[in-house]
């Protein structure tokens with residue numbers, strides 16, 4: 001088992017600079033060069049230990065994925081998975097999702113995934129929720145016109161908050177699931193996250209939504 005102290009994880013990320021981008025701002029507007037192709041780019045903000053994004057990348061070699069988290073230790077687990085699976089279409093960034101417009105040009109991203117984001121239930125922490133309006137404004141800026149957000153969570157409070165936040169922002173809710181794992185049609189394409197595995201094993205319902213930004217008038 002790898003050593004997961006801060007130094008060990010930091011060294012691991014530095015040793016794998018071909019996967020974990022050290023200076024992501026250098027690639028703003030040039031991510032297709034980094035990947036070596038023009039495939040669509042999907043990002044996951046708050047990727048945690050990376051089961052979702054590495055699973056998606058293995059299933060969809062025609063899409064480029066960027067895993068984003070601001071915790072060094074969890075990103076090192078995601079890196080383990082990417083190395084193990086030897087995925088040419090995965091890159092990683094150790095950054096705060098609030099600053100994404102420093103790293104991506106307007107319209108450079110095709111899709112944003114948010115999975116089991118921290119709920120921050122206290123009202124005074126609302127601004128930290130990844131579906132708060134300032135985060136939505138950032139996603140809108142970096143997404144192509146009509147780009148989508150796909151969000152899933154076990155947390156009913158955060159889900160309800162997010163439905164309202166997205167609607168207030170003027171996004172179109174394309175589809176909503178109130179019990180994702182009961183949807184047999186969606187099941188074959190559902191790649192589970194670590195939190196999803198943990199909470200669904202405990203019998204918790206998983207909520208999901210797909211929403212898109214509408215063209216500005």
Ligand SMILES: C[S@@+](CC[C@H](N)C(=O)[O-])C[C@H]1O[C@@H](n2cnc3c(N)ncnc32)[C@H](O)[C@@H]1O
Nearest residue numbers: 046047048069070071096097115116193194195
């Ligand atoms: C509850 S975990 C979920 C991890 C994973 N998506 C899953 O479903 O297993 C939330 C993750 O989001 C990350 N996170 C929270 N706020 C973030 C932000 N502003 N920018 C980047 N990552 C963030 C945390 O560090 C944590 O790893």
